Amino acid sequence: xxxxxxxxxxxxxxxxxxxxxxxxxxxxxxxxxxxxxxxxxxxxxxxxxxxxxxxxxxxxxxxxxxxxxxxxxxxxxxxxxxxxxxxxxxxxxxxxxxxxxxxxxxxxxxxxxxxxxxxxxxxxxxxxxxxxxxxxxxxxxxxxxxxxxxxxxxxxxxxxxxxxxxxxxxxxxxxxxxxxxxxxxxxxxxxxxxxxxxxxxxxxxxxxxxxxxxxxxxxxxxxxxxxxxxxxxxxxxxxxxxxxxxxxxxxxxxxxxxxxxxxxxxxxxxxxxxxxxxxxxxxxxxxxxxxxxxxxxxxxxxxxxxxxxxxxxxxxxxxxxxxxxxxxxxxxxxxxxxxxxxxxxxxxxxxxxxxxxxxxxxxxxxxxxxxxxxxxxxxxxxxxxxxxxxxxxxxxxxxxxxxxxxxxxxxxxxxxxxxxxxxxxxxxxxxxxxxxxxxxxxxxxxxxxxxxxxxxxxxxxxxxxxxxxxxxxxxxxxxxxxxxxxxxxxxxxxxxxxxx
Amino acid sequence: xxxxxxxxxxxxxxxxxxxxxxxxxxxxxxxxxxxxxxxxxxxxxxxxxxxxxxxxxxxxxxxxxxxxxxxxxxxxxxxxxxxxxxxxxxxxxxxxxxxxxxxxxxxxxxxxxxxxxxxxxxxxxxxxxxxxxxxxxxxxxxxxxxxxxxxxxxxxxxxxxxxxxxxxxxxxxxxxxxxxxxxxxxxxxxxxxxxxxxxxxxxxxxxxxxxxxxxxxxxxxxxxxxxxxxxxxxxxxxxxxxxxxxxxxxxxxxxxxxxxxxxxxxxxxxxxxxxxxxxxxxxxxxxxxxxxxxxxxxxxxxxxxxxxxxxxxxxxxxxxxxxxxxxxxxxxxxxxxxxxxxxxxxxxxxxxxxxxxxxxxxxxxxxxxxxxxxxxxxxxxxxxxxxxxxxxxxxxxxxxxxx
Numbered sequence: 071x072x073x074x075x076x077x078x079x080x081x082x083x084x085x086x087x088x089x090x091x092x093x094x095x096x097x098x099x100x101x102x103x104x105x106x107x108x109x110x111x112x113x114x115x116x117x118x119x120x121x122x123x124x125x126x127x128x129x130x131x132x133x134x135x136x137x138x139x140x141x142x143x144x145x146x147x148x149x150x151x152x153x154x155x156x157x158x159x160x161x162x163x164x165x166x167x168x169x170x171x172x173x174x175x176x177x178x179x180x181x182x183x184x185x186x187x188x189x190x191x192x193x194x195x196x197x198x199x200x201x202x203x204x205x206x207x208x209x210x211x212x213x214x215x216x217x218x219x220x221x222x223x224x225x226x227x228x229x230x231x232x233x234x235x236x237x238x239x240x241x242x243x244x245x246x247x248x249x250x251x252x253x254x255x256x257x258x259x260x261x262x263x264x265x266x267x268x269x270x271x272x273x274x275x276x277x278x279x280x281x282x283x284x285x286x287x288x289x290x291x292x293x294x295x296x297x298x299x300x301x302x303x304x305x306x307x308x309x310x311x312x313x314x315x316x317x318x319x320x321x322x323x324x325x326x327x328x329x330x331x332x333x334x335x336x337x338x339x340x341x342x343x344x345x346x347x348x349x350x351x352x353x354x355x356x357x358x359x360x361x362x363x364x365x366x367x368x369x370x371x372x373x374x375x376x377x378x379x380x381x382x383x384x385x386x387x388x389x390x391x392x393x394x395x396x397x398x399x400x401x402x403x404x405x406x407x408x409x410x411x412x413x414x415x416x417x418x419x420x421x422x423x424x425x426x427x428x429x430x431x432x433x434x435x436x437x438x439x440x441x442x443x444x445x446x447x448x449x450x451x452x453x454x455x456x457x458x459x460x461x462x463x464x465x466x467x468x469x470x471x472x473x474x475x476x477x478x479x480x481x482x483x484x485x486x487x488x489x490x491x492x493x494x495x496x497x498x499x500x501x502x503x504x505x506x507x508x509x510x511x512x513x514x515x516x517x518x519x520x521x522x523x524x525x526x527x528x529x530x531x532x533x534x535x536x537x538x539x540x541x542x543x544x545x546x547x548x549x550x551x552x553x554x555x556x557x558x559x560x561x562x563x564x565x566x567x568x569x570x
Numbered sequence: 571x572x573x574x575x576x577x578x579x580x581x582x583x584x585x586x587x588x589x590x591x592x593x594x595x596x597x598x599x600x601x602x603x604x605x606x607x608x609x610x611x612x613x614x615x616x617x618x619x620x621x622x623x624x625x626x627x628x629x630x631x632x633x634x635x636x637x638x639x640x641x642x643x644x645x646x647x648x649x650x651x652x653x654x655x656x657x658x659x660x661x662x663x664x665x666x667x668x669x670x671x672x673x674x675x676x677x678x679x680x681x682x683x684x685x686x687x688x689x690x691x692x693x694x695x696x697x698x699x700x701x702x703x704x705x706x707x708x709x710x711x712x713x714x715x716x717x718x719x720x721x722x723x724x725x726x727x728x729x730x731x732x733x734x735x736x737x738x739x740x741x742x743x744x745x746x747x748x749x750x751x752x753x754x755x756x757x758x759x760x761x762x763x764x765x766x767x768x769x770x771x772x773x774x775x776x777x778x779x780x781x782x783x784x785x786x787x788x789x790x791x792x793x794x795x796x797x798x799x800x801x802x803x804x805x806x807x808x809x810x811x812x813x814x815x816x817x818x819x820x821x822x823x824x825x826x827x828x829x830x831x832x833x834x835x836x837x838x839x840x841x842x843x844x845x846x847x848x849x850x851x852x853x854x855x856x857x858x859x860x861x862x863x864x865x866x867x868x869x870x871x872x873x874x875x876x877x878x879x880x881x882x883x884x885x886x887x888x889x890x891x892x893x894x895x896x897x898x899x900x901x902x903x904x905x906x907x908x909x910x911x912x913x914x915x916x917x918x919x920x921x922x923x924x925x926x927x928x929x930x931x932x933x934x935x936x937x938x939x940x941x942x943x944x945x946x947x948x949x950x951x952x953x954x955x956x957x958x959x960x961x962x963x964x965x966x967x968x969x970x971x972x973x
Contacts, residue, residue, distance in 0.1 A: 179876070180869045198972070216910075218861070233972050258969040280969065287638065306962035310643035317641045322634050332965060339953040343930075344685040351646045360641065371965045373973040383973075385919070389946060392923040396868070396930045405973060409909040410916035413901065414860055414923050421865040456862050463900065485863065487856075491806075491829040533807075552898060 096153050098122040104146050106137040125154060127427075128176060128183065157353045157362050158400075160187065161300050161326050163227065163278045164254025170226050172328065172400040173364030178354040180426050188423035189395050191415065192227035192256055192403045194370055197234050197243035204243070208251050210407045216416065219430065219455055223416040229256040229280070229403045230268070237267035244268040248275065256280050256302075256403065262289035273297035278401075280304070281330060287315055291322040299326075302366060306332030307341050309348060317360045327363040328401060335372040335390050342367075343397055350398040364400035367391070373405050384411055395419050430455035431483030436514040439465050440473035447564050448516055449526040449549065450477035452502060454485040461553045468557035470565065475519065477510050486530040493534075504537035511542055526564070529555075645686045650879040654678040654886050654934075655848045656692070657823060659737065659800050660771020666796035666821065670769035673736065675852070675934040676888035681875060682932045683954050693955050694929060696936045696948050697773060698735035699894050700725045702752070702760050703744040708903035710917035711939050722760055723767035730768045733941040734948060739802060740764050741775035745786050749777070754789035761790050765797065773800035773825070773937070780808040787813060791820040800852060800935075802890075803827035806838050814845035825890055827854045830870050832877070836884040843884075852935060854890040859899035860924045867891075868931050875932035888934035896924035897939070918942045926950060 091100060102122040113134040115121040124130040132154060133139065138147050160174030170190045177183045193211045195204055208228060216223045230247055232240040240259065247255065248271065255277035257268045265279060281302035282290035294301040301324055305312035309331060316327055331345040332338075346365055353362040372378070372387035388411040391402050395418050406412065424430060434453045439462075451461045458478060465471045481489040482500045489502035511517065511525075523544045527535065529551030539546050550559050656677040661667025677691040704719045714733075718724040722740060729735040742757045744750040761774060774790055776783030787801055802825040804813045817824050824846055828834040835855050842851055855874060858867045871889060878885040896902055902920035905913060921943040925936055929947065938944050 179872055180865070181873050196972070231969050233970050235970055260967070260969060284638065288636075306965060308962070309645075310641070311638075313643045314638050314641040318635055318637075318639045321639070332962060334965060337953060337956060338964075339950065340683070340685055340956055343683050343954065347684055348645055348686050356646050368965070368968060370973075371968050374965065374968060374971055381915075385915070385942075385946070388919060389922050389926060389950070393926050393930060393950075396927050409906075410912060410919060413910055413916065414919050417861040417901070418864070418923055418927065421861065421863075422868065424865055426865070426869055454863075456858075460862065460900070488829045488831065491831065491834065554898070554900075 091153065096126055098126050101125050101150065101153070104150055105135065106143060108137055110137060112136045125150075128154075128186070156186075157357055158350070159326070159363050161328060161364050163190070163256070163276065163300060163401075165274070165276050166252075168252040168254055169276075170254050175350075175354065175364075175398075175400070178350050178398075180422065184425040184427060185423045187400065188419050189399050190226040190401045191391075191412070191419070192229040192401065193225060193407055194229040194231050194258070194403060194405050195243075195247065196231045197236070197239045199243075201246065204246060205250060207407065208247065208253075212251060212253065214407075214409075214412060214416075216413055218417060218420060219459060221420070223413075223420060225412065225416075227254045227256055227278075227401075229258055232259040232261065232264045232268075235259070235261055235264060237261075237264045240264045241267040241271055244271045248272055254278075258403075260286055260304075262286055262293060265290075266293055269293060269297045269299065273299060276300070278302055278328060282315060282319065284311060284315070287319065288322075291319050291324050294319075294324050294326075295322070300328060301326065302328045302330050304330045304332070306330075307334065307338060307345065309345060312349075313358075313360050316363070320360065328366050329361065329363050330366045330368065333368045333371050333390065333394065335369070335386055336375070339390070339393075343393065346394065346397045346399065365398055366401040366403070367394040367399040368403045369394065370403050370405040384408060387411070388415060391415050392418055395422065431480075432458045432478065434478045434480035434510075436516060437462070437476040437478060439471075439476065442473055442475060442519075444519065444521040446474050446520060447526055447560060448475045448477065448520060448522075448524070449528075450479055450507060450510065451528060451553075452481040452484060452486050452489050453478050454481065454483050454489075457485045457553075461556070464553040464556045471557040471560050474560075475516060477507070477514055477516070479506055479510050481506075486528045490531050490533065502531065502534070504534050504541050507534070507538055508541040511544070526559075647687055648680070650680055652879045652881040652883075652886055654875075654878060654888060655851075657849055657852055657888050659695075659773075659798060659823060659935075661796055661798040661821075665798070667798060668765065668769070669771050669797065671771075672798065673771055678875075678932070679879070681879065682930055685954075685957065689955065689957060692934075693951050694934045694936065695736050696925075696938055696944050696951070697737035697739050698729035698733055698944060699739050699741060699775075699937050699939050700729060700764070701741045701743050702757070703750060705743060708897055708917060710903065710914050711897065713914075714941050723763045726764045726768045730770055733944050735770065735944065736948075737771045737773060737800075737935075738764070738768065739773040739775050739800075739937045742786060742790075743775070743777055745779075745782055746777035747779055747782055751782075754786045757786045758789040758793045761799075762793055765794060771798065771800070773802050775802045780805070784809055784813050784816075788816045791816045791822050794822075795820040798822055800825055800890075802937075803854065804838070804842065806834060810838065810841050811845060814842050817850065818846050823850045823852060825852050825854055826887070828856065830856050830858075830866050832870060832873060832885070835874065836882075839884045839887065848887070851887050852890050853885070853887040854892065857891045857893060857895045857924070857928065859896045859902065860920055860927070861899045861901055864924060864927060868927050871928065871931035871933065889932055890935040891925070891928045891933040891937065893921060893925045893928060893933075893936045893943075894939045896921040922946050929954075 102119050105118045107118050109117045113121045156174045156176045158173045158175035161172050163170050171187045172190050174186045195207045211225045214225045257277050258280040259265050260283055276299055279299050279301045281304035283304050303315050334342045352358045369387040369391040373383045384406045431453045432455050451457055481502050484500045492501035493503050525544045526547045526549045532548045535546040654676040656674050658672050658674050660669040660672040662669055674692050680687040702722045718728050726738050744752040745757050799822045801817050801822050804824045805827045826838045828838050855870050858864050874885050902917045918940040921940050925947045
């Protein structure tokens with residue numbers, strides 16, 4: 071009891087603080103009070119307070135505090151860990167560099183903090199595919215890549231389904247799959263014998279076992295423990311059963327779950343959306359630890375309806391997947407491998423899992439496109455990444471436009487339209503003003519680079535025209551409202567005019 | 571503190587009763603309570619007592635159970651002090667107009683499709699965009715309407731008869747002084763023609779020029795008096811008072827359009843309240859395309875709707891989304907490398923996902939264009955409005971099904 075009292079003194083929580091922390095509203099001071107306060111900088115931060123601040127914003131791991139890992143801080147560490155742990159547990163599938171982390175969510179709504187660990191996307195293969203098709207699908211998943219905002223969008227896992235229901239066949243397929251890819255795996259069958267045959271080969275890669283059901287849960291619990299793999303729990307459209315199964319499996323010492331409340335693509339879609347939402351709320355808002363695990367959806371079920379043509383099945387699977395990305399799925403299993411279907415999904419995932427606390431901005435300053443000369447056009451845009459990339463890629467799309475100067479104005483990552491609108495707001499926070507453009511012109515020394523004094527401004531910034539002209543002495547040409555009109559605009563209003 | 575409370579306080583143990591007690595009395599002090607940290611941490615795990623009483627984890631027996639234990643499950647229902655206003659669009663003969671039927675949107679009492687709480691009172695509506703000028707359209711859109719783009723009335727009929735549009739947004743793009751600069755009188759005539767060609771409720775779009783839009787809206791609202799048009803839009807850049815006045819005078823509905831800024835949206839609605847009843851205001855905080863800022867759109871809509879339900883009066887309006895903006899994304903229309911083709915599917919999927927993301931954030935009124943996207947979003951809405959459950963058996967053996 072002595073160390074408890076000791077801790078109590080250290081923590082020194084007022085009644086108000088207890089109440090606040092019990093609501094999950096932890097602030098850096100609470101955390102700071104418990105830290106060793108040695109200011110040793112071993113975590114890489116300036117001092118313990120800076121470390122505490124990063125802990126609360128979930129930007130650093132608790133384990134970076136080396137003194138805290140010592141025996142004397144064992145209990146403090148446990149308290150901090152529990153204060154700071156996500157209500158949705160983080161589960162790792164796979165091992166090493168190729169491992170995929172899912173869950174680890176702190177909030178139900180993006181604006182409350184951020185979403186972590188983007189929805190992992192798996193594509194299925196079966197144990198009855200001919201070798202060449204199997205390899206083709208694996209290579210297809212591995213080869214999927216799209217460059218978006220400076221990042222490669224990828225697919226994440228292979229789900230191996232046993233359509234043969236034959237342990238030997240499944241084992242053979244798992245062997246082939248593991249020989250041909252390092253992607254993490256999901257082993258899918260409700261037959262424990264089949265799964266065991268697969269696990270005997272792949273367990274070293276820590277695949278996700280799919281899945282414990284009402285009928286096979288005891289065997290699945292045994293496999294999950296024996297092979298030390300995470301286990302999916304499947305209770306279609308029955309959240310009470312799902313909770314009961316998870317609770318029961320916990321009693322069997324299984325610790326790492328992924329919850330599958332069933333994906334219903336047709337009449338049951340309403341329940342699917344409701345179930346995913348219920349589960350995320352019950353973990354994030356009510357702190358239910360039994361259901362505090364990542365959620366998985368199986369849009370692949372859209373292919374079960376035999377009356378659907380392939381195109382319709384693919385279409386259905388894709389939009390169902392998009393809804394589940396929006397509504398809390400941490401893992402999805404898909405069948406389609408077509409780019410037109412997977413591209414919008416990987417982009418949606420990237421969008422929603424972007425940290426809303428950090429504006430997506432590029433560096434401001436002068437950019438030069440192509441072989442410019444003293445007659446080349448000068449334009450500006452803001453440093454909101456999406457705006458900048460849209461403009462830049464449009465400029466590069468045509469020989470006419472790929473020969474210009476582009477001033478990138480620092481609006482702290484706000485697009486042209488919003489930034490102009492902000493100039494009318496009281497605070498002027500992150501606003502785009504004529505004054506900023508005048509300063510950018512000066513700073514860039516563009517006046518030494520071109521002979522003319524004509525600035526092409528975005529159509530959305532038309533209202534700044536007069537002010538820019540007054541401040542800079544440059545003549546303003548109002549360009550198109552969408553970057554896609556740029557090449558045509560330049561052709562008609564810059565080059566054609568000059569020839570006159 | 572009353573004597574009873576004092577005794578209660580003395581009896582506090584940091585068991586599961588703590589938070590319940592804290593929620594009963596704001597004044598309970600803990601200063602003379604011996605904090606046992608081992609117990610304390612258990613309670614502190616529950617980070618969310620903010621919204622509901624703590625969940626009592628059912629105690630489980632120590633031996634490994636041989637059967638599935640029956641645990642309790644209580645749906646996490648919340649109460650919301652706010653409600654979205656209901657807005658009626660279009661007017662039948664009896665209601666003073668000429669439409670076949672009117673459509674009510676809004677009225678929500680909980681977040682979108684939290685059907686474990688409540689089903690939405692009204693289904694969100696999908697309207698189809700029509701233009702009064704032959705504007706450049708992506709190939710995937712052009713192939714469905716290319717033959718009628720010269721004739722707004724025929725285009726409107728196509729949308730209603732073939733695409734199943736429940737409403738139309740007639741965009742009077744030609745009034746733009748930098749385009750055809752069509753006169754208010756001529757624009758109003760186009761509106762009349764479309765009103766005659768179809769009997770669904772209409773929304774009327776301007777060109778974005780503040781002065782010209784007002785001039786045209788003044789004429790259009792007059793010739794269509796009583797039709798309860800959705801006038802798209804009133805923006806902070808316009809003469810808000812004058813625009814609202816003409817909308818009110820002739821019995822229409824305002825679409826309050828702002829940039830992606832929650833304060834700007836509040837401010838505009840607040841200004842409109844001086845003139846218009848709340849039941850004549852729909853709001854729009856701007857829609858960015860998938861891949862081009864959709865996350866800003868989504869999160870702002872979600873914030874607006876949650877704030878409205880928590881009682882933020884100026885945000886309690888149905889939300890509209892210019893979903894057609896999805897086509898601004900290059901990936902929606904451009905010919906790309908073969909692995910991303912065909913764009914005839916990629917484009918409408920872009921619009922569909924932009925719409926469905928908005929649907930789950932609380933959009934009540936969609937402005938869309940591609941027939942397949944429109945059909946999909948209507949299908950999804952129909953399924954989400956239906957409380958019938960699917961049969962679990964249907965998907966129970968998905969792992970073994972050959973597809």
